Amino acid sequence: MRMDKRGKAKWRRVGEELTALRQRKGLKQTQLAPDINVVPAHISAWEHGKRGMTEDQALRLDEALDANGRFHRVWKNANAPKQLPEWYERVPGIERKVSELREYQCLLFPGLIQTPDYARVAIQDALPWCSPAEVARMVESRMQRQEILYKEHPPLVSMVVEASVLNRVMGDRTIMAGQLESLLALVEEGRLRFQSMPSEPQRHPGSAGPFCVYTFPDAPALASAEYAGGEVLMDDLEKVQQRMTIFGFLQADALSLDATAELVSTIRKRIDE
Numbered sequence: 001m002r003m004d005k006r007g008k009a010k011w012r013r014v015g016e017e018l019t020a021l022r023q024r025k026g027l028k029q030t031q032l033a034p035d036i037n038v039v040p041a042h043i044s045a046w047e048h049g050k051r052g053m054t055e056d057q058a059l060r061l062d063e064a065l066d067a068n069g070r071f072h073r074v075w076k077n078a079n080a081p082k083q084l085p086e087w088y089e090r091v092p093g094i095e096r097k098v099s100e101l102r103e104y105q106c107l108l109f110p111g112l113i114q115t116p117d118y119a120r121v122a123i124q125d126a127l128p129w130c131s132p133a134e135v136a137r138m139v140e141s142r143m144q145r146q147e148i149l150y151k152e153h154p155p156l157v158s159m160v161v162e163a164s165v166l167n168r169v170m171g172d173r174t175i176m177a178g179q180l181e182s183l184l185a186l187v188e189e190g191r192l193r194f195q196s197m198p199s200e201p202q203r204h205p206g207s208a209g210p211f212c213v214y215t216f217p218d219a220p221a222l223a224s225a226e227y228a229g230g231e232v233l234m235d236d237l238e239k240v241q242q243r244m245t246i247f248g249f250l251q252a253d254a255l256s257l258d259a260t261a262e263l264v265s266t267i268r269k270r271i272d273e
Contacts, residue, residue, distance in 0.1 A: 125170075180264055
């Protein structure tokens, strides 16, 4: 049964990418199907994650969609041995559909804004039993998630972190400097609203741990909470609303957007001293 669930998870990931590329190309399923020598129902089954495809079919789809190897890489990653943990496969699909994303982190920069070097060190530290190849796949998956920040109509992204996140060196000072510079660029470009908690807050509304709230234009909101084994999704209305309330408390107690940007800039300059 676990094998079946895992298989369907990777089919969904490939299917979501196929849907996105087909729509970007402006093709209907009926228009794409003849190029692959399948019926439209086959395309629909792929896109809904109901069946797998061969590598030859993935290559032909990549060519028909002018994907320049992108779709084939997604297929290869999904079918690689010892594929990504299941929560790595679910999160990108959710994030691509959100209209608003709220995230609180108390230990690390959120994965959605991590640099490749920062992500690699964070994953290696948290999952020391993973091989270099597995770490590389997880880093690649994390970088692909960041594409939503550069969409024509990106979601509204709001993040709050504890002040210790800004000062905790991951790997070395060079990696940390790069992470801080990347964050400042994202803020200056208006791609996210980023706030830090004070260094000595009087209240601790985030003491239950990291979480995200996902809001959609045409579906009920979801929330997720991180734990040692991964991430759990919640669709219970009361639990989702509770996370929204906590996030509101965090924003109210956090430094302002401008004060946070100034703090990040100061910490970045301090690294060079």
